[in-house]
Structures are given as structure tokens and as C-alpha cells.
Amino acid sequence: MTQEMIYLDNAATTPMSPLVVEAMLPYMTTHFGNPSAAYGLGLENRLAIEHARKMVAGIFNTSPDTIYFTSGGTESNNTAIKCAVRELGCKHIISSPLEHHATLHTIEYLEKKGEVRVSYVLLHDDGHVNLNSLEELLASSEEKTLVSLMHANNEIGNVLDIQRAGELCRKYGAYFHSDTVQTVGHYPISLKEIPVDFITASGHKFHGPKGSGILYVNKKLKMEPFIHGGSQERGMRAGTENLYGIIGFAAALDMATKRYEEDKKNISQLKVYMKRQLMGISVGATFNGDCSEDSLYTVLSVGFPKSDRSQNLLLDLNVKGICASGGSACSSGAGGSHVMRAIDINHNDQTTVRFSFSRYTMIRDIDVAVDAVKEILNEC
Ligand code: PLP
Numbered sequence: 058m059t060q061e062m063i064y065l066d067n068a069a070t071t072p073m074s075p076l077v078v079e080a081m082l083p084y085m086t087t088h089f090g091n092p093s094a095a096y097g098l099g100l101e102n103r104l105a106i107e108h109a110r111k112m113v114a115g116i117f118n119t120s121p122d123t124i125y126f127t128s129g130g131t132e133s134n135n136t137a138i139k140c141a142v143r144e145l146g147c148k149h150i151i152s153s154p155l156e157h158h159a160t161l162h163t164i165e166y167l168e169k170k171g172e173v174r175v176s177y178v179l180l181h182d183d184g185h186v187n188l189n190s191l192e193e194l195l196a197s198s199e200e201k202t203l204v205s206l207m208h209a210n211n212e213i214g215n216v217l218d219i220q221r222a223g224e225l226c227r228k229y230g231a232y233f234h235s236d237t238v239q240t241v242g243h244y245p246i247s248l249k250e251i252p253v254d255f256i257t258a259s260g261h262k263f264h265g266p267k268g269s270g271i272l273y274v275n276k277k278l279k280m281e282p283f284i285h286g287g288s289q290e291r292g293m294r295a296g297t298e299n300l301y302g303i304i305g306f307a308a309a310l311d312m313a314t315k316r317y318e319e320d321k322k323n324i325s326q327l328k329v330y331m332k333r334q335l336m337g338i339s340v341g342a343t344f345n346g347d348c349s350e351d352s353l354y355t356v357l358s359v360g361f362p363k364s365d366r367s368q369n370l371l372l373d374l375n376v377k378g379i380c381a382s383g384g385s386a387c388s389s390g391a392g393g394s395h396v397m398r399a400i401d402i403n404h405n406d407q408t409t410v411r412f413s414f415s416r417y418t419m420i421r422d423i424d425v426a427v428d429a430v431k432e433i434l435n436e437c
Pocket of ligand 1: 069
């Protein structure tokens with residue numbers, strides 16, 4: 058008998074919705090024409106892409122010409138930051154040490170090349186960005202500045218006050234990029250209200266396909282092509298479009314938007330339930346970051362006291378068929394989590410496990426996972 062799998066790593070990726078697969082399938086089979094072709098089979102697909110763009114733009118309350126389809130969050134973050142430096146002339150980047158590596162490594166690369174200087178905002182004890190520190194850095198910046206701050210942290214789930222951060226950027230004339238990969242598809246985002254220049258999204262974080270995403274670029278910005286070649290994406294990002302990825306991205310976002318209230322309510326309850334169950338563990342469990350109801354409802358980052366039993370917790374959970382992660386999927390390699398280091402969580406004292414949920418997570422999944430944790434920690 059194959060072992061049952063309990064999937065609690067939805068911040069890393071989500072299973073695709075069957076309805077999204079259904080929407081994509083025709084574009085893999087019968088509707089395979091190149092969207093740049095001059096005959097019907099291709100032209101229909103060009104229309105399908107533009108329809109998808111219009112739908113996505115509508116959801117963000119913006120116009121279609123601000124939306125570029127990309128391969129996902131990493132590409133979009135790289136593009137936004139490099140364009141802000143190389144096309145808009147930013148010489149100073151203000152960011153935080155908690156950003157995803159798609160942002161941090163891009164910034165570090167530009168700094169190493171001598172193209173920018175970088176400042177990092179101070180953090181509060183719970184990992185929230187200190188907005189006074191952001192304002193001080195902005196006020197003292199003499200160069201053209203880009204602020205890059207993620208909307209929600211993928212490891213600890215802290216949510217930035219993106220409106221306030223954007224207003225500060227406007228006040229001091231800085232450009233503002235926000236990595237919204239963990240919030241698009243999970244929260245309504247209206248770009249009419251939020252003063253932001255670039256946001257990014259990734260389809261596989263909300264039951265869409267991997268390798269699909271968007272970059273939003275504020276209409277006021279004058280940009281050069283991100284990728285040179287053909288005239289796709291209005292000449293900005295050349296290359297034959299990931300047609301079924303684009304269709305899947307739009308379908309998944311549309312579904313997530315329609316289900317927002319219901320999904321948020323149900324998933325939030327699961328998070329609260331798991332937190333409560335883990336609080337009953339006698340070895341003690343702590344919760345990293347701000348895990349109030351204002352935090353990302355899909356993520357619960359838990360610290361267990363370091364012991365012989367807890368140090369292989371993730372592997373032991375895996376043996377029991379439970380998928381969770383130590384931090385972000387991308388920073389699970391050597392050196393541990395840069396986010397935990399930045400918020401000063403002592404690695405020698407705790408084993409960190411990030412549990413993350415989706416609309417497919419059930420209360421029973423949580424019960425099985427909590428029982429497994431207890432068993433591994435020798436509590437039953
Ligand atoms: N930014 C954040 C906050 C993420 O969580 C991720 C994915 O883990 C990315 C960027 C990268 O997105 P993608 O996997 O689409 O490249």
C-alpha cells in the first residue's frame with residue numbers, strides 16, 4: 058500500500074486546480090498555433106493572450122499595458138530591479154535582509170558590480186520592517202533610489218503595510234518595487250490605490266502552472282526591452298509566449314479572486330487550529346515572526362527546542378509522508394535560513410519548520426501532522 062501524503066508546503070508551491078488544467082489543455086493540443094502567426098490558428102491564440110492580460114489587469118485594477126507575462130517571480134523580480142537601476146538610473150537601493158533570494162541576490166550582484174549602493178532597513182523584533190528606519194533612509198538618500206520590500210514574507214508570513222511603504226517612497230521621490238509573490242492570489246491588490254512601480258507574481262503559488270508569472274510596471278515609467286528578440290509582450294520580453302502558462306495563470310488568478318473570502322476564512326481557521334494544537338506540545342513550540350491574524354494566513358513558522366529528536370524533524374516528517382519545509386524551498390540548502398538569521402532566531406536553540414496551507418488542506422491533515430510531530434518528539 059502506498060503511504061498517504063500530507064502536503065503542508067503550499068508556500069513553496071501548490072497543486073494545480075483541475076479547472077486550471079482544463080482551461081490550459083486545449084492550448085496544449087488543438088489550439089497550438091504560434092500567437093505571432095498571421096493565420097487563424099495563431100491569431101486566435103494572440104486574442105486568448107490579450108484576453109488573459111485584460112482579465113489579470115482587471116483583477117489588479119490597472120490597464121492591460123502595465124502587465125507583462127513572464128516565467129514567474131524570480132524573473133519578474135530580477136527584471137524590475139535591473140530595469141530600475143539600468144533604465145531608470147537608480148544608484149541606491151533600500152531593501153530588507155528578509156527578502157527572497159530572487160531579490161537579495163539580484164541586489165547583491167548589482168552592488169558587487171559597483172552599479173548601486175545598498176542600505177537595509179532596520180527590523181522590529183517580530184521581523185516587521187521598521188517604517189521609521191525606511192523613512193530615515195529615504196530622507197537621507199541623495200541619489201535616485203529604488204525601494205524593494207516584499208509584501209509578505211514567504212518564511213515567517215509577516216505582511217508589510219504596502220500602502221504606507223509606497224506613500225513614503227512617493228513622498229521622497231523613490232521608485233518602489235514590491236515582491237508580491239506570496240500575496241497575489243491570496244489577497245485583493247488594487248493598483249489604483251497602492252503607490253507602487255513594480256509588483257511581481259507567480260502562478261504556481263495559487264494553484265496555477267509553474268513557469269508562469271507577471272511583472273507589473275507602472276505606466277509612467279519608460280522602459281527598454283527586458284529580453285531582446287521578437288515583438289512579443291509589446292517588444293519588451295521577446296520569445297514565443299508560454300501560451301498555456303499564460304492561460305493557466307489568468308484562470309488560476311480569476312478563480313482565486315472569486316474564492317478569496319471563502320478561502321481566506323477556511324485557511325485562516327486551519328492556521329489558528331494548528332497553532333493551538335502545537336501549543337499543547339509539552340516540549341514547547343514557539344512561533345516565528347508576527348503570527349497574529351494580520352499575518353499571511355497560508356504560513357505558520359514554528360520553532361521546536363533543539364534536541365536529538367527534533368534536529369531531524371523535517372526528515373522524520375518526510376518518512377511519515379508529511380511535506381513541510383525548513384524555511385523557503387529555495388533556502389533549504391547549506392547555511393540555514395537567512396530570514397531566521399536576520400530576525401535573530403538562534404539556530405542552535407531551535408529547529409524551524411514552516412507549515413503552509415491551501416484551499417486543499419483539510420483539518421485532518423493538520424491532525425495527522427501534529428500527531429506525527431508529537432510521535433517524533435516522543436510525546437506519545
Ligand atoms: N518571491 C517569493 C516571496 C517567493 O516565495 C518565491 C518562490 O518561492 C519567489 C519570489 C520566486 O518565484 P518563482 O518560483 O516563480 O521563481
